[in-house]
Amino acid sequence: MTKYAKDEFDQVPQNTSRQGVHRDAQETTRPTLWPVLTVGAVALVLGLVAFLVLPNLGVVAPNAAPSVSTPAPQQTDSSPSAAPGESSSAPSASSEPTPSESPSATPSSAPVDKSTPVAVYNGAGTAGLAGRVAGLVEADGWTLSTVGNWGGLPQQTSVIFYNAPEQKVNAEALGTLLGIQTILESPEVQQQLVVVAGPGYQ
Secondary structure (H helix, E strand, O other): OOOOOOOHHHOOOOOOOOOOOOOOOOOOOOOOOHHHHHHHHHHHHHHHHHHHHHHHOOOOHHHHHHHHHOHHHHHHHHHHHHHHHHHHHHHHHHHOHHHHHHHHHHHHOOOOOOOOEEEEEEOOOOOOHHHHHHHHHHHOOOEEEEEEEOOOOOOOOOEEEEOOHHHHHHHHHHHHHHOOOEEEEOOOOOOOEEEEEOOOOO
């Protein structure tokens, strides 16, 4: 038995749901997983749609937009550059023909090399013909190598032979000097330039 007198706290009923004076009874709640599973399923479906369907629909426009926009600046840059190019080509086209004609004429007329040895032969059987032709050649500044009678095939007219393409200019110069129009290239000729005064040479 206690030594203290009974108070209101000593009167406790036999059947009561009260568990304490300072805490309330808490109902235990179990967390439900359905909202989490639903959100995950929706996110998965959206991801599959974005991965499989959107590329086929051509929705990937942000990457294509730069490729389309890049040619536009190039065209704008090329259009001003083309304008000065056209304006600059106009004066260049007018000025090109005059200088281009002068260089083309220079290489075509190669200089005559009179230091090339010239052989003069008498192919007509006229006495002293080779010496007379050789005198004309030497008087014009050419170098003589041989003067004599022609021992090759009989010639029907006067001929000048040259044995290399680079001697064509020299052969033509001799033809103009001597009045000989027949000028032939013959690699079989040993001398570089051969003048054959044939029948009828004056």
